[in-house]
Structure formats: C-alpha cells, structure tokens
Amino acid sequence: MSERATHCTSSGIPLEEAGSTTFPCPGCFKPIGRSSRVRNQGVPYKCPNCGFVGP
Amino acid sequence: MSEETSLLVSAETYEENAVNIGTQQKSTDMGRFIERVREDGLYLLDIPTTDARIRSIAALLNTFDAPSIMVVSARQYGQRPARLFAEAVGAHSAVGRFIPGSLTNPALRSYIEPDVLFVTDPANDQQALREAVATGLPIVGIVDANNHLRNVDVALPANNKGRRSLALIYWLLAREVLKVRGETTDEAWAEANDLADWESTF
Numbered sequence A: 001m002s003e004r005a006t007h008c009t010s011s012g013i014p015l016e017e018a019g020s021t022t023f024p025c026p027g028c029f030k031p032i033g034r035s036s037r038v039r040n041q042g043v044p045y046k047c048p049n050c051g052f053v054g055p
Numbered sequence B: 001m002s003e004e005t006s007l008l009v010s011a012e013t014y015e016e017n018a019v020n021i022g023t024q025q026k027s028t029d030m031g032r033f034i035e036r037v038r039e040d041g042l043y044l045l046d047i048p049t050t051d052a053r054i055r056s057i058a059a060l061l062n063t064f065d066a067p068s069i070m071v072v073s074a075r076q077y078g079q080r081p082a083r084l085f086a087e088a089v090g091a092h093s094a095v096g097r098f099i100p101g102s103l104t105n106p107a108l109r110s111y112i113e114p115d116v117l118f119v120t121d122p123a124n125d126q127q128a129l130r131e132a133v134a135t136g137l138p139i140v141g142i143v144d145a146n147n148h149l150r151n152v153d154v155a156l157p158a159n160n161k162g163r164r165s166l167a168l169i170y171w172l173l174a175r176e177v178l179k180v181r182g183e184t185t186d187e188a189w190a191e192a193n194d195l196a197d198w199e200s201t202f
C-alpha cells in the first residue's frame, strides 16, 4: 500500500490505537489519517494538500 | 464546459435510474450531499456531487491492488451489481450474509485480509463495517439520505436501496475504475455491458 499517515487529519492525534486508519486522499492521493474517535463520530476531515472534504 | 456535459452519464440517466432519490428521513450527516426536498417529502441527493464522488472513488480504488479490495452487499438488490463490479475490476466480493469473523478470525475458511472495504449500505453491512474498523481498514460506502457517516471514511452519496440505482452505480464505478487503468472506454464498456444485465434479477 502507499504512504501512510502518522496522525489524524481531523484531530492531529497520533494514529496508534486500534480502529484508526489511513488511506490515500481521493482527491490527490496524499495520506489521510483518521483516529477511531473521529471515525466513530463521523467527524469531517479536510485534506491539507488539495482541500478534499470527507467523508 | 457546463456541468451537464461533464457528468459521467447524463443527469437524466441518473434520474431515470433513481440514483438521486433519497429517503423520507435525512440524517444530519448527509446534509451537504442533499440538493433539495421534493414535494412528497423525499430528500433528493445532489447529482453533480454523486458524479464527482464516483470519479474520485474510482481513482482511490485504483491505488489499491485489485484483489485487496473487498466489496460487500448484504442487501439483495446490491448483490448482483456488487459481484459484477468485483469481477470486472478483479476485486473480491462477499454478498449476502457476511460471515462473522471473515476479517478478524484467521481460523475461518472465509477469512481474508483486504486493504480496503467497500460497503453497499453501512447500515445493512454493519458486521463487515465493524470488522473493518477493528482491523484498521479504510471504508468506502454508498450512503443514502438516511445513512450516518459513522465509520465511513469516503462516502458515495446515492440511493443504495433501489435495484436500478445500485446497478447504475456499480456499472459506472466499474467503468471508471477500468478507464483509469486505460482498460476500457465509455463506448467499449457500454457495448460489452448492458446496464439492464447488472440489475438484480430477484
């Protein structure tokens, strides 16, 4: 798989816990990170590189 | 170039297949994907947004090795199109009842280790969703007006309940994935794949 994020794109916390994930930004393929909390709460993220807003 | 001409298929095609027809209820998460409320109370999804998401999700899926993409559909109308999509792009599909542990229990025969999960409906495909979360997989999902974005990492806003809508979504997504790879064109795809044939037959 491609480059992995080390921090949550929304909250900035390190991605260490189970339930977090990393994937390429659908807009520019730079890594996006999401902590288990932001995933569980459906918290939006914005790609710092291209501005893609997810989920 | 107008918005209309830049869509993957015409707005009429999306409408005829009810891709933009949401539900009577709207979740707060889905507000930004909704265009308007119809007089009968149905929430309509924004077609240009759906279209743009199909493109970006096709590109995203192509960053993964095809066999490491897992597509699931517990919902009946999604089963045939999800399976045909997986066959067309070389992904793995699990349709019908999702066997618990398929992503978490290496002792099971159904056990696999994909790199990304694609769900037809986050509410119906809850078991797969939970296991993907537990194993740190990113999750892409078709989300309807009443779905929540909980544990969905990339949303494809569309009617995920209708037979024709699910056929068109998966048919288009397959075409776009293969176009990114340079393996098909709009014309070649339409000639080889009758959209009606992608519809669930039961």
Ligand SMILES: [Zn+2]
Pocket: A025, A026, A027, A028, A029, A030, A047, A048, A049, A050, A051, A052
């Ligand atoms: Zn980006």
